Amino acid sequence: MRKPAKAILILLSALLATALIGLALGYFFNRFIVDLWWFKSLGYEPYFWSRLIYRYLVFGLAAALFFAIFFLNFWIGAKYLGARHPLLKEEGPKRRAYRRIYDKFQQRSLLFYLPLTLGLAILLSLPLYAHWESALLYLTAPSAGISDPVYGKDVSYYLFSLPIYLLLFRELLLSFGIVLLGLLALYWLEMRALPKPTHRWRRGARIHLGLIVFLTFLTGAWYFALQADLLLYTDKHLPVFFGPGYLEMTVTLPLIVASMAMLLIVGVVFIYFVNTGKGAKTLLVSILALFAIIGIRHLPATTDLMQEFVVTPNEIAVQKPYIAHNIEATLDAYGLQDVERREYPIREGSWDLTTPEVQIGLRNAPIWDEKTLLKVYRELQEIRTYYRFDSVDVDRYSLRDDYMQVFLTPREIDLDRLPSSAQTWVNRWLKYTHGFGIAMTPAAQERSGPMTWIVKDIPPTSDYGLQTSQPAIYYGMRQNTPVIAPNDSREIDYATGNDVKLSDYQGSGGVPVDTLFRKMMFALYFQEKNILYTTQTNADSRLLFRRNVVERISHLTPFLMLDPDPYAVITPSGIYWIQDAYTYSSRYPYAAPHEVQLEHSSRRVNYIRNSVKIVVDAYNGSVDYYVTDRDDPIVSAYARIYPGLFEPFDAMPNALKRHVRYPKTLFDVQADVYATYHQTDPGTFYKQEDLWVLPQVHWRNRVETIDSYYLTLNLIDPERFEYNLFVPMNPKDKRNLRALMVAGCDGDNYGRIVTYDFPKGKLVYGPAQFDAVVKQDPDITQQFTLWNQEGSRAIRGRIIIVPVNGVISYIQGVFLEATTTASIPELARFIVSQGELAVMKDSLPESLNGLNERIEQVTNRPEPTQKLAPPTSSPRVTPPERLPQPTGDG
Structure with a gap:
């Protein structure tokens, strides 16, 4: 019985030891283990290991390089050049002490310089460890196929190589400096230990030191070459243009080249002097010449004199090629080199409102803006307190065979809005796990009154055939806590009426939490003990986090x-x-x-x-x-x-x-850059005579800049209405319209940017001028005064510019909002304007007809005003041919 008992005891001890080791490793590598599980759950385990291995691989290679530099030099200095000499009786005690230290170092030098070189190599490799990804980009980057205009180097050199070279320069210069100091100390010790008659370092030592000095000077010359590259980033000529100009290319660059050449000459003469003892005067003259060149370069008087007598009197002429370089490079860098310029043919007078182009263009104007619409969504479609609409998105869908611009927002879970009594761990981690469905409305609206819902309610319903088989939202824009799903408590899917529908998560998201070890790891990671203690998990449970x-x-x-x-x-x-x-x-x-x-x-x-x-x-x-x-x-x-x-x-x-769709953030950057850099002629650019700016208008009690927004227009292809990103431009310090920029979002026109220029001598009203026209109209201002006195507040919506058939028109919705707690904005009127005329009516057709009548009265035309009758069949907006056509579901 003793042997089996002993075996069982050993087995239990081994299991206990294994468990303890596992727990210890789990504690110290908790974050690593959870990250590995998370990446693996997404199918990115190889990518996880790549990022982990790459950084240590780069660090290891860098450490090996610097270790080789230090070890090889110290080994040569300590062993290869070392020579044993007998002790002489006439040597004094001081020299004999040096000799003993020297002899002991010779015998055990490896014990000294091996850990020293390893420590130095690790320290110098740390910056490359921090920039390991940049090092990999340097090694793998392809050619960009574009050369810089000064040195003719491929742009990839500047994007990938130059940052690494600047880092390596500092590291190499520091390493050569350390090696040089170490060798000087070593050879000084050797010289002090040699017999008295010897007062010079031996030839091998001089050669070794000379090589390190030469490499140090060569590294310094490399630095001057990098400084020449950095000239391409000078900002001394801002705000006129960016990059080097006449002075940098004709004065600074030659001085940099001269400094580099003179530094190499100083290095060669210095080595010659150290080895032969000759050339002291030449060395002195070379050093003085080097400092003189550097001084001339950094002396303000050098460039000030050139600026005063050469550049300023002829600035446009001498800076012209450099401004051209800046324009070309900037357009390439921001993807603006292929922008298409067109003239917009301005036409005055009334519209032919019966044409499909006019009807489609005007009736697809997104009257609602996202901020106003979000209030409506929250009041009417959040439905339950624990749901939340965070923002409104704009998109386009094919609905009932119409290509329609829409607004939508997902209904996400917001656990912070649960009553305090319901803020339990079970509710937050097991029950309220996901949002449900979306709300969607058309961007356009032709008549005042309640809006049309494309998708609404819980569970979502749609009269437009827009359905989805999986409306649950576990991952979204909110910072929600992790959840465990499925679980034995079952999840609340949605509530309707008096019923609460329960569900069990069937997806592949999250990390399995089906073992005690995993529960312990997650409890430690999230500092949440209930993950370990709960009994509501099962074999299918998964922990969904980073949602x-x-x-x-x-x-x-x-x-x-x-x-x-x-x-x-x-x-x-x-x-x-x-x-x-x-x-x-x-x-x-x-x-x-x-x-x-x-x-x-x-x-x-x-x-x-x-x-x-x-x-x-x-x-x-x-x-x-x-x-x-x-x-x-x-x-x-x-x-x-x-x-x-x-x-x-x-x-x-x-x-x-x-x-x-084409991203708004990128287009806003491009529009801001193009507002200046559309002036491709260097002379025009220098004078900034056609500088554009984004329009500003006083809206909702503050001055706001009108940035880009999405519109369905036919500006890129006149034969086809498409989903576009659109922004107007004003001339600098003026309020009239100067240009329209449009970026395509559909099919072959995706990313295609077209700019429409208005004639410089033609007045086209800008948004601020439209705003002034509306505020000065007595009928409109009187109606606003009445509304604001009757327990409601009149809100003017977003200003929409709609260019159709040569006519620039403005459309703006007017919304009424009760001054009570439950305020639901409702579209009440439509303002339309052309030039100095503005009309406000109950519907868009009425406003357009009224504006046409005003135009006819002003121009005294005898022919009757055209009326916009409701069409018997709604005109269609054809989706792009390249895109597959959805069957009612978008």
Whole structure:
């Protein structure tokens, strides 16, 4: 009985020890283990290991390089050049002490310089560890196919190589400095230990030191070469233009080249002097010449004199080629080199309101704006306190065979809105796990009164045939707590009437939590003991966390810059989020920088591309990356580093592809840049005689800038109405319209930018002038005064500019909102305007007819005013031919 008992005891001890070791490893590697499970659940385990291994691989290679530099030099200095000499009787005690130290170092030198070189190598490799991804981009980046205008180097050199070279320069200079100091100390000790008659370092020592000195000088010369590259980023000529100008190219650059050449000469003469003892005067003259060149370069008088007597009197002429370089580089860097310029033929007079073009163009105007509409959605469609609409998205769907611009918003769960008595762990982690469905309305509305709902209520219903098989939303824009689903408590799917429908999660999202070890790891990770103690989990339970779309993507791919406005898309199979992502750099040569405004921050860049579209499944949480710009060298480099991460755009499902749109953030950046850089003639650019700005208007008690918005227009292809991104432009310090910029979102026209110029001598009313016309109209202002005295508040909506058939018209909705707690804005009137005339009526057709009558009265035309009768069949907006046509579900 003793042997079996002993065996059982050993087995139990082994199991206990294994459990303790597992718990210890789990504690110390908790974050690593949870991250690994999370990446694996998304199908990105190889990518997880790649990012982990790459950083240590780069660090290891850098450490090996610096270790080799230090070890080889110290080994040569300590062993190869060391020579044993007998002790002489006449040597004094001091020299004999040096000799003993020297002999002991010779015998045990490895014990000294091996840990020293290893420590130094690790310290010098830490910056490369911090920039491991930049190092990989340097190694894998493809050619951009564009050369800079000064040195003729490919743009990829500046995007990928230059940042690494600047980092390596500092590290190499520091390493050579350390080696030089170490060798000087070593050879000094050796010289002190040699017999008295020897007063010079031996020839081998001089050669070794000379080589290190030469490499140090060579590194310094490399620094001057890098300074020449950095000239392409000078901002001394702002606000006129960015990049080097006449002085930099004709004065500074030659002085940099001269400094580099003189530094190499100083290095050669110095080595010659150290080895021969000759050339002291030459060395002194060379050093003085080097300092003189550097001094001349940095002396303000040098450039001030040139500026005063050469540049200022002939500035346009001498700066012309450099301004041209800046214009060309900036347009390339922001994807504006192919912008199409067109003249817009302004036509005055009344419209032919019976033509389909006019009817479609005017009746697709998005009268509602997102801020006003969000109030309506929250009052009428949140329905339950624990649901929340955070923002309103704009999109387009094919509904009843019409290509229709719509507003929609997903109904997400908001656990913070539960009553305090319901704020239990079971409710937050097991019961209230997801949002449900969307609300959708048309962007346009022709008559005052309540709006039309395309999708509404819980469960969602639609009179337009827009249905989805999976309306549950587990992943969205809210920062909700993790949840465990499915579970034995069962989840609240939705409530309708007096019934509460329960459900069990059937998706593939989240990480299985089916073992005690996993529950312990998650309890430790989230600092939530109830994960371990709960008995409501089962074999199918999964823990869903990082449910915020932006947080989810950022944790996966932190190297991408994300658009601040992901938008929801409903398809027959479910609800998805589409997130635009950007590759960017601040190293594009000669390109002007710009501040990109993100949700809570800004980023200064001078190169940006919307190279990636990301799709997140609102039910399963899957994240898929699609490359939309194969010519972008940055995304191409990342695709080489992480094979399998990115898919081609053609692989995106058609049901999602038709909802891809040109991102507003990118277009706003491009519009801001193009407002200056559309002036491609250097002379015009220098004088800034045609500078554009975004219009400003006094709206809702403050001055706001009108930025881009989505419209369904036929501005790109006159024969086809398409979903476009649109922004007007004013001349600098003026309020009239100067241009319209349009970016296509559909089919072959996706990303195509067209700019319409208005004749410079022709007055076209801008938004601020339209606003003044409305405020000065006595009939309109009288009606606003009456509304604001009757317990309601009149709110003017977004100003919509609609260019149709040569006529620039303005449309604006007027909304009434009760001054009570439950205020639901309702569309009450339509303001339409052309030039200095404005009319406000109950419906869009009435307003348009009234405006035509006003125009006829002003121009005294004898012919009768055309009336806009309701069409017998609604005109159709044809979806782009390239896009697959949805069958009622978008």
